[in-house]
Amino acid sequence: MQWSREMRTRRVGLFLAVALFLARAPGLAGVAGDVSNDDAPCPAVNPEASGAADVPPQDVEAKEERKVPSEPKLFLQDVVHVATGPLHWHKKDWIFLGGAVVGLAGLSAVDNRATSALTGGSQSGFFDHVLTDFEYLGSYPGAAGAAAVWVYGVAFHDKRGRALGFDLLASDAISAGITELLKSVVGRGRPEANRGSYSFQPGRAASFPSGHTTQAFAFAAVLSSTYENPWITGVAYGAAGLVGIARIRHSAHFATDVAAGALIGTATGLSVVHLNKRQRAAPENTPERVILSAAPSPDGSGAALVVVMHLGRM
Numbered sequence: 001m002q003w004s005r006e007m008r009t010r011r012v013g014l015f016l017a018v019a020l021f022l023a024r025a026p027g028l029a030g031v032a033g034d035v036s037n038d039d040a041p042c043p044a045v046n047p048e049a050s051g052a053a054d055v056p057p058q059d060v061e062a063k064e065e066r067k068v069p070s071e072p073k074l075f076l077q078d079v080v081h082v083a084t085g086p087l088h089w090h091k092k093d094w095i096f097l098g099g100a101v102v103g104l105a106g107l108s109a110v111d112n113r114a115t116s117a118l119t120g121g122s123q124s125g126f127f128d129h130v131l132t133d134f135e136y137l138g139s140y141p142g143a144a145g146a147a148a149v150w151v152y153g154v155a156f157h158d159k160r161g162r163a164l165g166f167d168l169l170a171s172d173a174i175s176a177g178i179t180e181l182l183k184s185v186v187g188r189g190r191p192e193a194n195r196g197s198y199s200f201q202p203g204r205a206a207s208f209p210s211g212h213t214t215q216a217f218a219f220a221a222v223l224s225s226t227y228e229n230p231w232i233t234g235v236a237y238g239a240a241g242l243v244g245i246a247r248i249r250h251s252a253h254f255a256t257d258v259a260a261g262a263l264i265g266t267a268t269g270l271s272v273v274h275l276n277k278r279q280r281a282a283p284e285n286t287p288e289r290v291i292l293s294a295a296p297s298p299d300g301s302g303a304a305l306v307v308v309m310h311l312g313r314m
Helices: 005-023 047-054 057-067 071-083 091-108 111-119 126-138 140-155 159-186 211-227 230-249 255-281
Strands: 290-296 303-309
Touching: 071 159, 071 255, 091 111, 091 255, 111 230, 111 255, 126 140, 126 211, 126 230, 140 159, 140 211, 159 211, 159 255, 211 230, 211 255, 230 255
Parallel strands: none
Antiparallel strands: 290 303
């Protein structure tokens, strides 16, 4: 379906406007990971709080600011946290993974029929227009919206907006890395190639999983976990679902590609927000997964960057 450049530009502008609205919408819900420096910590949670009255507020705020990792370091910790996730999974997590694998295997049996059912008929109706609009959420306009939230937070010193934008971008980058790796390894052909759902060419084809769906569900997971509002959750995941349907409707992916993308995006988004909320709220109680330091080289001719990764359960 062809759309004019003007209509595409309007859609990008709409996504950016919605993104900025979310960054400045305190009435929807408070961001759980945002801890105001104006609120004193509870002594029952933080024993050091009992002596906070003897310390000037400026010193307390400076101390708390120093404890929160920088964004590059926080991103590295997010990467390690997601990559080493299976090392600290519980039994229920493995059961869920097994159920997801079985579900994908069962869904693969009807991939061809599901694709045929969704791609058949005219694609010029109102619903197709809606699908095309929402499909952009899983592409560059969606990523631009996430970046706009972060830029807004930085430019206007809005900690909540900056944290939300960072979590959106971090979850998108990490989930995209996972998706691209799987695309290259699996090498599944797309429905439009008309080779069936069991056509695999590792390193050449790239249908499994759906990158658009992965990004959309990563954003949905971040928004849902950040705002913890049922309306936000419903709208976010509903929009992400429309992205997945659009990808099948446009013969870009099979149903299993979309389902796998939804699982990867959701898991990554939840993992990123889960870690970053704790880092921002109580970094002193959260073990660092990535420690960066500089050390002199053995021969004394220079320096080396030392990276230490903590792989234990957090």
